[in-house]
Amino acid sequence: MDKFVIRGGNPLLGTIRVSGAKNSALPCMAAAILTEDEVVLENIPQVRDIATERELLVSMGAEVELGYGRAQHRTTINCRVLSDPTAKYEIVKTMRASSLVLGPLVARCGLARVAQPGGCAIGDRPIDLHLKGLERMGASIVQEHGYLEARAGKLHGAHIVFDRITVTGTEDLMMAATLAEGETIMENCAREPEVVDLAHLLSAMGARIAGAGETTIRVQGVDKLHGARHRIIPDRIEAGTFLVAGAITGGDLVVANCQPAHLSAIVSKLQASGARISALGPDSLRVRGEGALTSNDVSTEEYPGFPTDMQAQYMALATQAEGASTVTENIFENRFMHVGELVRMGASIKVDGRTATVRGKTPLSSAAVMCSDLRASASLVLAALVADGESILDRVYHMDRGYERIEEKLRGVGAQIRRIGDMFGAGRREAALEVPVP
Ligand code: EPZ
Numbered sequence: 001m002d003k004f005v006i007r008g009g010n011p012l013l014g015t016i017r018v019s020g021a022k023n024s025a026l027p028c029m030a031a032a033i034l035t036e037d038e039v040v041l042e043n044i045p046q047v048r049d050i051a052t053e054r055e056l057l058v059s060m061g062a063e064v065e066l067g068y069g070r071a072q073h074r075t076t077i078n079c080r081v082l083s084d085p086t087a088k089y090e091i092v093k094t095m096r097a098s099s100l101v102l103g104p105l106v107a108r109c110g111l112a113r114v115a116q117p118g119g120c121a122i123g124d125r126p127i128d129l130h131l132k133g134l135e136r137m138g139a140s141i142v143q144e145h146g147y148l149e150a151r152a153g154k155l156h157g158a159h160i161v162f163d164r165i166t167v168t169g170t171e172d173l174m175m176a177a178t179l180a181e182g183e184t185i186m187e188n189c190a191r192e193p194e195v196v197d198l199a200h201l202l203s204a205m206g207a208r209i210a211g212a213g214e215t216t217i218r219v220q221g222v223d224k225l226h227g228a229r230h231r232i233i234p235d236r237i238e239a240g241t242f243l244v245a246g247a248i249t250g251g252d253l254v255v256a257n258c259q260p261a262h263l264s265a266i267v268s269k270l271q272a273s274g275a276r277i278s279a280l281g282p283d284s285l286r287v288r289g290e291g292a293l294t295s296n297d298v299s300t301e302e303y304p305g306f307p308t309d310m311q312a313q314y315m316a317l318a319t320q321a322e323g324a325s326t327v328t329e330n331i332f333e334n335r336f337m338h339v340g341e342l343v344r345m346g347a348s349i350k351v352d353g354r355t356a357t358v359r360g361k362t363p364l365s366s367a368a369v370m371c372s373d374l375r376a377s378a379s380l381v382l383a384a385l386v387a388d389g390e391s392i393l394d395r396v397y398h399m400d401r402g403y404e405r406i407e408e409k410l411r412g413v414g415a416q417i418r419r420i421g422d423m424f425g426a427g428r429r430e431a432a433l434e435v436p437v438p
Helices: 022-034 048-059 096-109 128-136 167-177 193-204 236-248 260-272 308-318 337-344 374-386 406-411 429-433
Strands: 003-007 013-017 038-042 063-067 074-078 111-115 140-144 147-151 159-161 183-187 208-210 217-220 228-231 252-256 276-279 284-288 321-328 348-352 355-360 368-370 390-394 416-420
Touching: 003 374, 013 406, 022 038, 022 048, 022 074, 022 096, 022 167, 022 193, 048 063, 048 074, 048 096, 096 111, 096 128, 096 147, 096 167, 128 140, 128 147, 128 159, 128 167, 167 183, 167 193, 167 217, 193 208, 193 228, 236 252, 236 260, 236 284, 236 308, 236 374, 260 276, 260 284, 260 308, 308 321, 308 337, 308 355, 308 374, 337 348, 337 368, 337 374, 374 390, 374 406, 374 416, 406 416
Parallel strands: 013 252, 038 228, 159 183, 368 390
Antiparallel strands: 003 390, 003 416, 038 074, 063 074, 111 147, 140 147, 183 217, 208 217, 252 284, 276 284, 321 355, 348 355
């Protein structure tokens, strides 16, 4: 398994570029199931989850080209033939977002077999809200042998009120509703930018959607959808991670190719903690970590609140801020896996239920640490960038799921970071991610 070796102490200086949003690309790739025509998506990030989604679509019979040639970062998907509407366990177990194919498959094929995603490091990750919504739209769902089988002659419109806000639940049912008979009204929807981006693609495919990005979404079903070309929005969590990196290392970093409007909660929290952040044109932010960082409480909320996907990264920053910061995780039940590793690097953190109290500023010392999930890995990279000495981060495949070439990007702005692979290259990123450009 690949590892990162990071020597701390360098301020990050220069320009770092943000890739396309993994959490928009995944539902948008699933949306291609809804049409027999070709769907072309630009600005696709070169991350493992995208390769997994490609494998999933191909396993169902789709044709999926995925190229990262110079400035290409494009996928062309054709789901004319879907010979096997099944999301197999071997694939789903590596990426629970596979539940995003459930709604599109039932809507397009009248049948979907999706392995139950199971939990992951950060929580149980149920999909009951997806299933309840599909049942209200007329699907019958049985569960056996670890698979969910959903069938429907033709879905019909329904009035759905989500018991709690779910991002992929909103996306899954919005996709299903595009081909349902009649109108679907969904209330208590997620308002994330990735939901809006998906709605833009679906509308370009001929869907009739109103209210994406608000708590109530209305969808008028249509008979068919056609192909489209769409550019994926920038990854706001990658951008936020880089803003923290610039602040925590006392650097002067331009975060380019981002969407500042998606970063308001992150920027205001970092500014309150002493980071100097300014806009540099429509798609770039400049972050300077000049003065001392000061403690600040953060509580994760659904968008537009402070994102749970930035909680671990903020905690790393809080270890370098003067005073006590409380970090409260309201979305997932087990998203403090990074705490133990940060403590091993010298951080002072106490967890009580859903709240961690971080006392700073504590000097961090390098250590051999273990990555446990995507965003916890990012937290450990940030800590290692300021730790005294050389840290070894193991199981960086977690990082490769959602950050494109992160070590190259960070090295490009002065970080001392390198990837060491296993002797035989079996776990090497290139082997898993590089797909020949057609
Ligand atoms: C999406 O996951 C993101 N993944 C996650 O990003 C992100 O952390 C999360 O939204 C919250 O913003 C993708 O978009 C692929 P939820 P999702 O459904 O949709 C509960 C990352 O790091 N819930 O919004 O799975 C659930 O347990 C990943 O990039 C139900 O109870 O999250 C959680 O407590 C991690 N029943 C809460 O709702 C359901 O049917 C929010 O989950 C669905 C969810």
